[in-house]
Amino acid sequence: MQALPQLIANGLVAGSMYSLAAIGYAMVYSILKFPNFANGSLAMIGAYLTFVMFTQLGMNVVIALILSMLISALLGVLLDRVAYRPLRARRAPKINVLITAMAASFTLDGMVLLLMGAEYHRFAFPVVRGVRLGTIFITPVQIICIVVSVVLMLALHFLLTRTTIGKSIRAVADNPELAAINGLNSENVISVVFALGSILAAVAGTLIGMDTVLSPTMGFAITIRGFAACVLGGLGSINGAILGSIIMGMGENLGVWFLAGGDARWKIAFAYLIMMLILLFRPAGILGKKGEARVF
Amino acid sequence: MLPTGVVIHVLVFVCIYAILAVGLNLIMGCAALFTIANAALFGVGAYTSALLALAGYPFWVDFLAAVFMAGLISFLIGWPTLNLVGDYLAVATMGLGEILVSVFRNWDAVTRGPMGLPGIPPVKVFGVVFDQPLKFLFLSAIFLLIAFLIAERLAYSPFGRVLKGIREDEVAVNSLGKNTFRFKMWVFIIGGAFMGGAGSLYAHYVGFIDPSSFTLWNAFFLWLIVILGGLGSNIGAVLASLAFVGIRESLRFLGLPGNITAAIQQVLFGVILIVIMIYAPRGLIPERKYVTRYKGNAEGRQSL
Numbered sequence: 001m002q003a004l005p006q007l008i009a010n011g012l013v014a015g016s017m018y019s020l021a022a023i024g025y026a027m028v029y030s031i032l033k034f035p036n037f038a039n040g041s042l043a044m045i046g047a048y049l050t051f052v053m054f055t056q057l058g059m060n061v062v063i064a065l066i067l068s069m070l071i072s073a074l075l076g077v078l079l080d081r082v083a084y085r086p087l088r089a090r091r092a093p094k095i096n097v098l099i100t101a102m103a104a105s106f107t108l109d110g111m112v113l114l115l116m117g118a119e120y121h122r123f124a125f126p127v128v129r130g131v132r133l134g135t136i137f138i139t140p141v142q143i144i145c146i147v148v149s150v151v152l153m154l155a156l157h158f159l160l161t162r163t164t165i166g167k168s169i170r171a172v173a174d175n176p177e178l179a180a181i182n183g184l185n186s187e188n189v190i191s192v193v194f195a196l197g198s199i200l201a202a203v204a205g206t207l208i209g210m211d212t213v214l215s216p217t218m219g220f221a222i223t224i225r226g227f228a229a230c231v232l233g234g235l236g237s238i239n240g241a242i243l244g245s246i247i248m249g250m251g252e253n254l255g256v257w258f259l260a261g262g263d264a265r266w267k268i269a270f271a272y273l274i275m276m277l278i279l280l281f282r283p284a285g286i287l288g289k290k291g292e293a294r295v296f
Numbered sequence: 297m298l299p300t301g302v303v304i305h306v307l308v309f310v311c312i313y314a315i316l317a318v319g320l321n322l323i324m325g326c327a328a329l330f331t332i333a334n335a336a337l338f339g340v341g342a343y344t345s346a347l348l349a350l351a352g353y354p355f356w357v358d359f360l361a362a363v364f365m366a367g368l369i370s371f372l373i374g375w376p377t378l379n380l381v382g383d384y385l386a387v388a389t390m391g392l393g394e395i396l397v398s399v400f401r402n403w404d405a406v407t408r409g410p411m412g413l414p415g416i417p418p419v420k421v422f423g424v425v426f427d428q429p430l431k432f433l434f435l436s437a438i439f440l441l442i443a444f445l446i447a448e449r450l451a452y453s454p455f456g457r458v459l460k461g462i463r464e465d466e467v468a469v470n471s472l473g474k475n476t477f478r479f480k481m482w483v484f485i486i487g488g489a490f491m492g493g494a495g496s497l498y499a500h501y502v503g504f505i506d507p508s509s510f511t512l513w514n515a516f517f518l519w520l521i522v523i524l525g526g527l528g529s530n531i532g533a534v535l536a537s538l539a540f541v542g543i544r545e546s547l548r549f550l551g552l553p554g555n556i557t558a559a560i561q562q563v564l565f566g567v568i569l570i571v572i573m574i575y576a577p578r579g580l581i582p583e584r585k586y587v588t589r590y591k592g593n594a595e596g597r598q599s600l
Contacts, residue, residue, distance in 0.1 A: 092577060102516060106565070
């Protein structure tokens with residue numbers, strides 16, 4: 001039990017990083033009703049972009065991150081135009097869009113694998129000693145992760161509730177026909193949503209890469225956790241995605257410690273287990289609407 | 297020209313993947329249950345078979361155990377998930393599949409984790425040892441034929457018609473007094489059993505198994521085969537296996553490093569699937585439809 005405060009802290013750090021990726025899913029899902037599996041791949045690409053600009057081009061890490069966010073936003077919009085928009089135009093069933101999203105994710109992962117190789121890359125930061133807060137031990141990178149995540153979430157909240165574009169996004173998510181009647185161009189709104197989701201994903205990927213390592217498979221790890229967190233919180237709900245991510249981060253760390261003897265290799269299995277339990281007992285998620293997830 | 301040995305090797309893989317694809321096609325094509333646990337069930341069959349064979353049991357025992365085990369695990373996966381709709385089902389089965397792969401990878405005492413299980417003996421039936429690729433090709437072709445005939449019979453039986461009804465409109469089928477959950481469960485178990493059988497053949501043919509053969513990437517590869525072949529079309533599933541396994545295995549013989557080959561496969565197959573979903577979502581060989589006595593649209597509602 002002495003490990004508990006440390007485990008909760010680790011869970012919060014993990015949860016804050018997952019939530020940035022999860023918000024991307026939630027936003028796309030709220031409008032287009034399909035899980036954009038490629039979001040995790042964009043997070044991975046964002047991480048690699050930051051890494052290459054920082055390590056190989058010698059840029060300042062903040063400038064590298066901002067550039068990476070911009071490029072990722074462009075990639076996200078491009079992905080939507082090339083892969084998803086033709087399906088919307090043909091009114092393809094939801095499951096076809098899901099299949100396309102998986103295909104896009106594998107394609108993007110494959111491209112990075114081709115360009116960067118399968119080996120791990122690491123941000124060459126100077127080694128800094130961790131900070132001790134009571135019984136909790138936390139690294140500066142982890143503090144930065146939490147701070148950046150919270151700031152971005154607040155910024156997004158402000159954007160969605162106070163600005164015109166935010167209101168258009170919520171309007172299209174709420175009722176696309178009514179929004180169209182009122183003169184909103186839903187295609188533009190969708191592009192903005194993909195751009196925003198990709199920007200958050202790029203930050204999430206970069207932070208996760210800084211905290212651990214970069215590898216072409218990290219995108220998939222982000223995808224499943226981010227999406228599972230969304231299911232947990234209720235698909236399409238941004239607050240649900242944040243809540244789900246934190247539960248996911250905590251559950252992974254606590255589950256591995258207490259049920260698997262601290263063997264971190266089982267983390268991903270616990271992430272799934274939590275999601276399965278939610279699907280069993282509350283299939284629409286914690287904050288989701290009832291009756292969407294089940295046939296009967 | 298490719299050497300004969302390579303061609304035979306590729307054809308054995310085609311047969312194994314075609315059995316998988318036919319099984320998945322029952323689940324995904326007939327009943328529209330989009331499960332991603334398929335590769336993990338393939339793994340369940342392979343591991344069950346390998347462990348029993350290594351313990352000295354004959355082929356028939358470990359093959360049937362693999363089929364039974366995959367069916368049982370399918371039941372356990374299906375029980376909590378089969379009432380979920382489309383994308384929820386996909387994600388839930390993805391989760392359960394990955395938990396299984398996690399077990400293969402981390403249960404060191406039994407599966408030896410990432411080191412895998414080497415030295416699985418070749419198949420021996422009635423005193424004949426199927427230790428050469430050509431002999432094994434004969435064996436796997438027979439199994440494929442059996443699997444194909446069962447699947448074809450099921451798809452066009454009353455059972456299969458109910459499944460297709462569920463695919464088009466589950467609530468309507470339910471209102472006609474059919475217990476749709478039970479039908480979905482049965483097709484899930486039968487399809488899973490096919491994958492278990494294919495896993496058994498795979499383990500005996502390759503002689504070595506490790507968790508990397510049963511990951512999500514393989515599950516996705518099978519989706520690609522079934523979708524390109526045409527959902528609901530068994531012959532399409534077999535022909536698409538021939539095409540894709542052919543491409544995949546021959547890429548290995550280009551002499552590129554393993555990682556590059558894997559990356560090229562991923563990009564190539566990903567792009568192919570995106571293009572198919574846009575321009576030919578019903579696959580290259582769409583499902584054979586019933587011809588009704590009535591005039592009107594015999595095609596029915598287009599589901600994919």
